[in-house]
Each structure stands twice: as structure tokens, then as C-alpha cells.
Amino acid sequence: xxxxxxxxxxxxxxxxxxxxxxxxxxxxxxxxxxVDTLQAAENSHSEPEGKEKFxxxxxxxxxxxxxxxxxxxxxxxxxxxxxxxTSNGLVSFSSADFLYDDEAKVVVEKGGQRFVKMHEKIYxxxxxxxxxxxxxxxxxxxxxSNARPLDLSVTKNVCxxxxxxxxxxxxxxxxxxxxxxxxxxxxxxxxxxxxxIILFVRDDIAKPNLGHKYERFMPYLLTVFFFIWFNNMLGLxxxxxxxxxxxxxxxxxxxxxxxxxxxxxxxxxxYYWKHIFAPDVPKLMWIVxxxxxxxxxxxxxxALMIRLFANITAGHILVLSLICLIxxxxxxxxxxxxxxxxxxxxxxxxxVAFIQAFIFTILSALFIGMAIEEHH
Amino acid sequence: xxTGSIAAIGAGxAAIGAGxxxxxxxxxxxxxxxxxxxxxxxxQTAMLIAAAFVxxxxxxxxxxxxxxxx
Numbered sequence: 001x002x003x004x005x006x007x008x009x010x011x012x013x014x015x016x017x018x019x020x021x022x023x024x025x026x027x028x029x030x031x032x033x034x035v036d037t038l039q040a041a042e043n044s045h046s047e048p049e050g051k052e053k054f055x056x057x058x059x060x061x062x063x064x065x066x067x068x069x070x071x072x073x074x075x076x077x078x079x080x081x082x083x084x085x086t087s088n089g090l091v092s093f094s095s096a097d098f099l100y101d102d103e104a105k106v107v108v109e110k111g112g113q114r115f116v117k118m119h120e121k122i123y124x125x126x127x128x129x130x131x132x133x134x135x136x137x138x139x140x141x142x143x144x145s146n147a148r149p150l151d152l153s154v155t156k157n158v159c160x161x162x163x164x165x166x167x168x169x170x171x172x173x174x175x176x177x178x179x180x181x182x183x184x185x186x187x188x189x190x191x192x193x194x195x196x197i198i199l200f201v202r203d204d205i206a207k208p209n210l211g212h213k214y215e216r217f218m219p220y221l222l223t224v225f226f227f228i229w230f231n232n233m234l235g236l237x238x239x240x241x242x243x244x245x246x247x248x249x250x251x252x253x254x255x256x257x258x259x260x261x262x263x264x265x266x267x268x269x270x271y272y273w274k275h276i277f278a279p280d281v282p283k284l285m286w287i288v289x290x291x292x293x294x295x296x297x298x299x300x301x302x303a304l305m306i307r308l309f310a311n312i313t314a315g316h317i318l319v320l321s322l323i324c325l326i327x328x329x330x331x332x333x334x335x336x337x338x339x340x341x342x343x344x345x346x347x348x349x350x351x352v353a354f355i356q357a358f359i360f361t362i363l364s365a366l367f368i369g370m371a372i373e374e375h376h
Numbered sequence: 377x378x379t380g381s382i383a384a385i386g387a388g389x390a391a392i393g394a395g396x397x398x399x400x401x402x403x404x405x406x407x408x409x410x411x412x413x414x415x416x417x418x419x420q421t422a423m424l425i426a427a428a429f430v431x432x433x434x435x436x437x438x439x440x441x442x443x444x445x446x
Contacts, residue, residue: 362425
């Protein structure tokens with residue numbers, strides 16, 4: 001039965017809905033940036049003479065972090081919506097209400113509560129400003145110590161996640177309908193581009209590690225592989241649909257690692273658990289072996305989580321730092337060198353994007369394979 | 377004047393360790409491929425997995441250094 005038209009329809013509808021969703025939070029005009037420039041003028045006035053030293057670390061960490069607005073070009077930002085779960089229920093407003101403020105100086109009042117944004121985190125505002133004009137209490141490390149509502153906002157990362165879902169659905173529903181249409185025939189178009197990669201996951205990742213039971217885990221392995229790969233690649237695109245650091249966000253990698261962890265634990269057979277709780281060693285050694293094996297259950301997914309997070313984050317920081325060299329030396333002549341290096345690292349990052357997706361998938365397969373291995 | 381955190385030195389030391397480790401893995405894989413070119417794809421896969429384990433240690437150090445700078 002040919003149901004490709006249904007898939008086609010669904011994908012188109014998804015794209016339309018998502019475009020409307022983005023259009024709803026329209027690009028704000030630079031007129032709003034007035035406050036920003038006013039504040040900048042104020043800041044420069046209070047600063048001592050001479051230029052402020054450019055801080056690479058601060059700049060890079062700011063750019064790899066999640067954000068409530070999405071930089072388009074120049075002075076244009078897409079202001080994403082804010083959803084807060086407060087003690088008085090759900091509150092929502094546009095992050096444009098903060099007027100580009102990120103130092104807790106602009107208070108937004110919604111639903112009888114007052115909020116401020118500081119370093120992309122939203123806090124309940126204090127009643128009176130402190131000596132810097134900020135509506136938060138700062139502790140000795142200059143971190144805000146106000147209470148925070150539960151932030152359920154659609155941030156830059158959430159947006160990227162939705163975009164990548166649309167891309168992955170569009171690609172794979174197309175491929176799936178191709179297999180339905182041309183059953184038993186040679187692949188065509190996008191399908192013939194994806195087929196070798198799908199076969200690579202099956203033949204090089206699933207089969208050697210999972211043995212004859214590989215088919216049960218193929219959907220998970222393919223999903224994880226393509227999700228990580230597509231998002232790594234999207235993170236390398238410096239302009240709008242990309243630019244977010246999704247797979248370099250520890251919460252995202254934690255969910256992926258948790259999925260592997262749950263699959264390992266729930267598919268583990270009796271030999272796997274015997275290996276952990278009653279290993280074939282002298283009884284006296286159990287005192288050492290059993291705690292080590294129990295810790296091992298948890299360190300494997302934690303290592304998966306940190307590996308992906310740190311690899312992608314380190315790549316982004318590296319490219320940003322190389323570009324920052326221009327501003328550190330404050331000279332145009334350093335620009336060709338710095339851009340050349342950034343392009344070189346960018347090319348390596350393309351490779352790393354694939355390798356990390358591969359490593360995550362093959363280690364997941366390896367851990368699941370260890371859990372379902374029959375005794376021999 | 378030198379400013380910064382001691383965590384950066386730690387991250388650098390971890391990078392030395394990981395560099396030695398990955399260098400050994402890469403070198404041995406080259407040896408293996410030179411001896412048996414037909415097994416190149418299998419050796420490469422095993423090499424990448426081993427390199428990922430070594431690299432993870434260096435990345436833990438980077439994360440710890442970032443947290444130390446916090």
C-alpha cells in the first residue's frame with residue numbers, strides 16, 4: 001500500500017507549523033536596543049580610562065551557553081518566549097520584555113510577580129536594587145542568590161532541538177516512503193545517500209557488538225546515531241538554523257546516556273547480573289569486586305555523557321578562541337591567520353561530529369551487548 | 377604577572393597523558409595496518425574505541441578545570 005502522500009502531508013504541515021511558531025516571536029527592531037545603548041553609555045562612563053581587557057573565557061562561555069534570545073545578524077535578535085512555572089502557576093511572556101538586559105536591571109512584572117534576568121537565568125526580583133542597580137542579592141562570588149522559578153522556556157537549545165526534529169523527520173520520512181515505493185528496487189535520491197550510513201550502523205556497529213539479537217536495538221541505535229550526528233553538524237553552522245550548542249549541553253547528553261543506561265539495565269540477563277553480584281572469583285575478593293562492578297554500572301553512562309558533552313563543547317570553545325585572537329591582539333593583520341586556523345579546526349570538527357556520533361552509538365551497542373551476552 | 381587557576385595546569389597535565397596514550401594507540405594501529413592492510417577497517421574501528429576511552433580522561437580533566445575556574 002502506498003501511503004507516501006500521508007507522510008508528505010505530515011512533513012509539510014510540521015514545517016508550516018514550525019515556521020509559524022518562529023514567526024510568532026518576531027524579530028525585534030533595533031528601536032528596542034535603545035535602552036541597551038543607553039546602558040552601554042552609562043557603563044563606559046563609570047569605567048576607568050583605557051580599554052577594558054578582552055576576556056576570551058567569558059566570551060566563549062557566553063557563546064556556548066543556552067540563551068533566551070537568538071542572535072540573527074548585527075543588532076537583530078529573535079526573542080524567544082519565556083515560560084515560568086512559579087508558585088502562582090504558569091507565567092509566560094516574551095523575553096523581549098527584558099529589553100536586552102542580562103544584568104538583572106530590568107524588572108518584568110507578570111501575574112503579580114516580578115522577574116529579572118541575569119546571565120540568562122531568571123530570578124524573582126528583589127524589592128529594591130543593590131548598589132549596582134541590580135534587582136538581585138549577590139553573594140561573595142558575584143552570583144545571584146535570589147530564588148528562581150522553574151524555567152520551562154523555549155530557549156535557543158529547545159528551538160534547535162525542534163528544528164533538528166523537523167529536519168530528521170523530513171529526511172527519514174522521505175527515505176521511508178522511498179523504501180515503500182521502490183520495494184526491492186535500487187534506492188534513489190536521498191534514499192541512496194542515507195542507505196550506506198544506515199547499513200554502516202547495522203553492519204559495523206550493531207552486528208559485531210549485539211550478535212544475532214541486533215534487530216531489537218537497531219531503532220534505538222539509528223535514532224541515537226542520526227540525532228547526535230545531525231545536531232553536531234547543526235551546531236557547526238554559525239548562522240541561524242544552527243549556532244546553538246545542543247549536543248554540547250550536558251542535560252541533552254545526560255538524557256541520551258540515561259536511555260542507554262535504562263536499556264542496559266532492563267535488558268541485562270542473569271549472566272550479566274551474576275557477573276556483577278556473584279563473580280567467578282574467590283569469595284574473599286567479593287568485598288572488592290562487587291562494589292567496583294556496581295560503580296561500573298553507573299560510570300559507563302556517565303562517561304558517555306561527559307565524553308559527548310566535553311568533545312562538542314571543547315570544539316566550540318576552540319573555534320571561538322581562535323576567532324577571539326583578532327580581538328585579543330586588537331589587530332586586523334592577525335585575522336587571516338586566525339580565520340585560517342578556525343577553518344582548519346572547523347574541518348576537523350566535521351570529522352569529530354561524525355566520530356562522536358559513531359563512538360556514542362558503538363559504546364551504547366557495546367554496553368547493551370555486554371548485558372545481553374549469553375554465557376559460554 | 378601570571379594570573380589564572382591551578383586547574384589550567386591540571387588540564388594541561390591531563391592533555392600530556394592523553395596525548396601519549398592516543399599517540400601509542402595511533403602508532404600501534406599504523407603498525408597493525410602496515411602488517412595486515414586487509415584488516416585496516418577493523419583495526420580503525422578498534423582504534424577509535426580505544427582512543428575514545430583515553431580521550432574521555434582528558435575531557436574529564438577539562439570539565440574539572442572548567443568547574444575549578446567556575
